[in-house]
Amino acid sequence: MLRRTALAAAALLGLGAAGDAMAQAAPDQLKTIRDRGVFRCGVYENVPGLSALDAQGNRVGFDVDYCRAMAAAVLGDGSKVEFRTMTLAQGIPALKSGEVDMIALALTYTIQRDTELGLDFVGPTLYSGHAFMVHKRSGATKLADLNGATICLVAGGITDTLISDYFRARNMTFRPVAIENTTQMYALYEEGRCDVVTSEVPFLGMRRSRLRNPADHLILPEMFAKSHMGPVVRDDDRAYSHVARWVHFALVNAEEMGITRENVARMASESRDPAIRRFLGVEGEIGIKMGLANDWTQKVIAAVGNYGEIFDRHYGAQSVIKLPRGLNALAFDGGLQWSPTWR
Ligand SMILES: N[C@@H](CCC(=O)N[C@@H](CS)C(=O)NCC(=O)O)C(=O)O
Structure with a gap:
């Protein structure tokens, strides 16, 4: 609406070329990522649990999985990520300059970062x-x-x-x-x-x-x-911010529904539950309406598993520190992780 008004005003003033430039200036981050064919994600070089290389040289970690989940959502393939390693101090400038599409650096959600710096927080993905x-x-x-x-x-x-x-x-x-x-x-x-x-x-x-x-x-x-932390995107493209936020909700919702990396394909083809079918894009048009493929949630879960699986892998039962879920348990279990309704 705003953009159409600006264009109409530009046309009235005979500012055709300027109007075009204004129209193009609105960022379309989903298109930028799709045209590029790879999701660029800012992560730490070596912070075990968050982002580090495993024995085979693969980048692994809790925040790394959020980068892969975004690639799966936007590009349909969780492996299409280009990791840019950076320090905490380099993160926000790299995001603001457009060098990366998201930073996954366990940034703490603060009012100054949210309201003064032009950032949108995802999650919190980790309450601590x-x-x-x-x-x-x-x-x-x-x-x-x-x-x-x-x-x-x-x-x-x-x-x-x-x-x-x-x-x-x-x-x-x-x-x-x-x-x-x-x-x-x-x-x-x-x-x-x-x-x-x-x-x-x-x-x-x-x-x-x-x-x-x-x-x-x-x-x-x-x-x-x-310290309530999460990945961060720029706040200049609402459609893209929504995608980043709902990728996290998809991971949590999958856990709430008992959908895992191992069973997601079977759930999509066999479940008769309309809520599961809608969530997995088998029915309805949730994905299409947000500018993604309709089955994007399936791609995300197939790439990284649900929220609980990610937590267990990097901090919980399967990790060296065996951190209890605590505040990061589902709200159903007394924690703070919950998903809005997929309707
Ligand atoms: N939550 C903190 C940052 C999280 C933090 O402490 N990050 C550490 C690692 S967990 C770090 O900056 N590491 C940088 C590096 O090792 O490159 C904040 O928002 O300021």
């Missing part, structure tokens, strides 16, 4: 919080023991402001040491260059499991801030 890990030999067992500590954290994020708030409110001080990437950060921590290292709980657990002597380190039980 920030915690501290310490050398056991330090004797620290609770947050109150960290007054005056040297704390290593990742540069370019929000962690130092969150720690500042927490410490100031309690008349405590700390010395932040901001490091570009987490591999360096944990190496410095292990060498004893900082007393404490901080990140979200699943990432601390993953990293502790890879330290030389995991038993020498303690993740303090209290979280000092909440």
Whole structure:
């Protein structure tokens, strides 16, 4: 509607060429990705659990699976992803410049990022919080023991402001040491260059499991801030933002309906349940109406499984840290993950 009004005004003013330019300026991200034939996704180089290479050289991880899910939704093929590795600080500029179609860097959903930076958050795909890990030999067992500590954290994020708030409110001080990437950060921590290292709980657990002597380190039980994370897209193309959001809902809805990577094809061909048939694009036109193939949800689930399968693979039962579902359980089971109605 807005675009048509702008064009009509341009025609009245004799601005044909300018009008065309205005019409073309509206981004059509789905078309851009389809014309290119590959989905570009910003991920970390080596953050186990989130994004890392496996023994065969395949990129794997929780956030990596969201990139593959987007490729499956938009291009019908979860393998058509070009991963661009980047640090946290590089992520938002890379997204804003158009270098990537999405960043999957476990960014925390904050009001400033949402309202001032022109970003749209997907999910939250992972509900967690920030915690501290310490050398056991330090004797620290609770947050109150960290007054005056040297704390290593990742540069370019929000962690130092969150720690500042927490410490100031309690008349405590700390010395932040901001490091570009987490591999360096944990190496410095292990060498004893900082007393404490901080990140979200699943990432601390993953990293502790890879330290030389995991038993020498303690993740303090209290979280000092909440961190609800998800992939992020630019907010200049509503149709595309909707796709990104509904890809996450598709993963959750599939889990709610008991649809898995292994049974999705059978469910599509054999289920008589109209809700399942509509969700999988066997009936109705949900996919077509949002600019995708009608069976896009089938492609997504066939590529990465449902939400619970992704969680289990990278953080839960099948991972080294065996993180409980907790807040990331389905709402039906008392958690915070739910999908709106597919109707
Ligand atoms: N949730 C944090 C960022 C998440 C985070 O801590 N990321 C770490 C790894 S889990 C990181 O930036 N790593 C960069 C790297 O290792 O390249 C935020 O939004 O500021």
